[in-house]
Amino acid sequence: MKVNVLEAHDRLKHLVKDQSANVFQGAEECLKKNPLSLAIQEKSPYVYIFAHPRTADDGVNKRLLWQPRLSIPEVQTNSYLFRALSHSDIIEVCWILPPKELWGQYEQGKVTESNWASWSISQFKRNKRILEKTHPDDMPEDKAKNIMKQIIDEHKFALTYEKMMRGLYG
Numbered sequence: 001m002k003v004n005v006l007e008a009h010d011r012l013k014h015l016v017k018d019q020s021a022n023v024f025q026g027a028e029e030c031l032k033k034n035p036l037s038l039a040i041q042e043k044s045p046y047v048y049i050f051a052h053p054r055t056a057d058d059g060v061n062k063r064l065l066w067q068p069r070l071s072i073p074e075v076q077t078n079s080y081l082f083r084a085l086s087h088s089d090i091i092e093v094c095w096i097l098p099p100k101e102l103w104g105q106y107e108q109g110k111v112t113e114s115n116w117a118s119w120s121i122s123q124f125k126r127n128k129r130i131l132e133k134t135h136p137d138d139m140p141e142d143k144a145k146n147i148m149k150q151i152i153d154e155h156k157f158a159l160t161y162e163k164m165m166r167g168l169y170g
Helices: 005-033 035-043 100-106 115-126 128-132 141-169
Strands: 046-055 062-069 079-085 091-097
Touching (some): 005 062
Antiparallel strands (some): 046 062
């Protein structure tokens, strides 16, 4: 079978664009629909969105887990981190780190090159602390922990209240 190089390149460009759109759509959905993200945004001017692929229960397929946070997690390969301003559409990339075995595919000049992935890989190799450095507008860690404790306490109260009401009124 003879492959048309131009057609294959166009399909690859479409695939890369589609995957990028899926990642940013996931980040946006986490920002706007995830209950924890919404609770954080009520108490903080920003939220971090951490994503990392995990193998599904079938052992074959992958799915992205999205975790809203108030602080930057430890950097790890095969993960994404975004910082969003609360109640807005403003989302900035902190890092995009593909799996280590795929790093060569994102280099400049390759069809799948990615400036964000290349920069993130370079920082990960040379100075991971740059990727984990807090944003200048981030709140102190103790304040972030207090906010998360408040959110958890409010969630526990809501669950207890709901359970009590079901017990009273069925």
